Amino acid sequence: MTPLEARPWCAGAVVYAGRSRTTLAHEGFGWAVRYASYDAGTDRGVELPPAARVPARPDTLFDLASLTKLFTAVVAVRCVERGALDLDGRVASYAPEFTAAARHGITLRQLLTHTSGLRPELPLYACAGEAEREAMLRTEEPVGEVGAARGYSDLNLLILQRVLERVTGRPLDALVRDLVTGPLGMDDTRFNPPADLLPRIAATEDQRRPWAKLDRGMLRGVVHDENAHAMGGVAGHAGLFSTAGDLARLCRALLGGGAYEGRRVLAASSVELMLTAPGLGFEVDQPWFMGELAGRGAAGHTGFTGTSLVVDRATDSFVVLLANTVHPRRRPPVNTPRAAVATALARAVGAGAGPDGR
Incomplete structure (x- = not known):
């Protein structure tokens, strides 16, 4: 020991x-x-x-x-209650720049239940700046079957954050x-x-x-x-x-x-x-x-x-x-x-x- x-x-x-x-x-x-x-x-x-x-x-x-993920989830569900989001709506409907999510039809419910098939994390901290980080996140392909087994991933809540900010026009800290x-x-x-x-x-x-x-x-x-x-x-x-x-x-x-x-x-x-x-x-x-x-x-x-x-x-x-x-x-x-x-x-x-x- x-x-x-x-x-x-x-x-x-x-x-x-x-x-x-x-x-x-x-x-x-x-x-x-x-x-x-x-x-x-x-x-x-x-x-x-x-x-x-x-x-x-x-x-x-x-x-x-x-x-922190719990607070992001509560904000998302509040937006669903207000009619700004549909749990079964696709990420592409709200943030089409997420081309990989769009290509695979990933939904908000799949982000919240960790059934998107995305890997646990990405080395976003190693990127040269915001543009490179966003490009990495937007083009990340699922590594598992979308909508199948649960696979815990930080990326789900990072993408959800972008959807919330796009739909409301406000940053996540203000929404929380x-x-x-x-x-x-x-x-x-x-x-x-x-x-x-x-x-x-x-x-x-x-x-x-x-x-x-x-x-x-x-x-x-x-x-x-x-x-x-x-x-x-x-x-x-x-x-x-x-x-x-x-x-x-x-x-x-x-x-x-x-x-x-x-x-x-x-x-x-x-x-x-x-x-x-x-x-x-x-x-x-x-x-x-x-x-x-x-x-x-x-x-x-x-x-x-x-x-x-x-x-x-x-x-x-x-x-x-x-x-x-x-x-x-x-x-x-x-x-x-x-x-x-x-x-x-x-x-x-x-x-x-x-x-x-x-």
């Missing part, structure tokens, strides 16, 4: 578990910032002096990584703010967080080759995902920062059929569509990160930086786990802690409990 493998799963984490109207737990553990750098020679993180470390607190902001985070009062959830929030933001990776795709040093307050970074920090697949408390508001809106504290962001029928297998943007009944919450229609998602979210309508409960598992350096993902937290919630609320706890 190497020293890096011997370290804890994450430097720090925040857990928020709750129900529609009650909070069961909301606590921070460990360090939001523990390391100054990563030493490849010793395979260890270079720890900051204790006085310089930053503890993980309930209001710590984390890089959400792929939890106006259609999701603003109405729900998620004041700490944003792309490219401002400097005044930095003291509350957890660090991620000492990003250097060969383990990373770019040489950027220790990251804090800037997006970890290299492709999202290349796109200015605003991307359909990654880029949002948030707190567990803010994400609890989203979870409670979903448990409430699309509304929270009198503010509606989705129709109840849309929530049903998003959270029912195969899900739209959300993954459904995945034991590898949902633990014992899986099996009754629980829905959620994970993020590469160590984040996860699970909503279980069967028990009127949810759990948010935000962690910086890539601090000071990325490593193969270990999902046991995610599943364990979800299982602890499942056992606490009981498989058949309703909103009143009985």
Whole structure:
């Protein structure tokens, strides 16, 4: 076992578990910032002096990584509700410049269910500029059968982002703010967080080759995902920062059929569509990160930086786990802690409990 493998799963984490109207737990553990750098020679993180470390607190902001996809999906479904998009409409109908998607008849539903056949990612960060990135994305051919087996891909949400921006004439960050985070009062959830929030933001990776795709040093307050970074920090697949408390508001809106504290962001029928297998943007009944919450229609998602979210309508409960598992350096993902937290919630609320706890 190497020293890096011997370290804890994450430097720090925040857990928020709750129900529609009650909070069961909301606590921070460990360090939001523990390391100054990563030493490849010793395979260890270079720890900051204790006085310089930053503890993980309930209001710590984390890089959400792929939890961003959930927000892009909610924006898309809101546009469907307003008649601006058709779930079964083809990408070519809205953004014909995506010639490969047009040639294969890829639909918005296939993007949201990851059945487009597209590969997981592209090295957009290696392109010389925006024009080259867009050309790569627009001409990328599916590698699998379109409309067949699910194959998770960041490209689905990047293409969906372009469709949303084309149809609305507005950038994704504005759409997320106006259609999701603003109405729900998620004041700490944003792309490219401002400097005044930095003291509350957890660090991620000492990003250097060969383990990373770019040489950027220790990251804090800037997006970890290299492709999202290349796109200015605003991307359909990654880029949002948030707190567990803010994400609890989203979870409670979903448990409430699309509304929270009198503010509606989705129709109840849309929530049903998003959270029912195969899900739209959300993954459904995945034991590898949902633990014992899986099996009754629980829905959620994970993020590469160590984040996860699970909503279980069967028990009127949810759990948010935000962690910086890539601090000071990325490593193969270990999902046991995610599943364990979800299982602890499942056992606490009981498989058949309703909103009143009985």
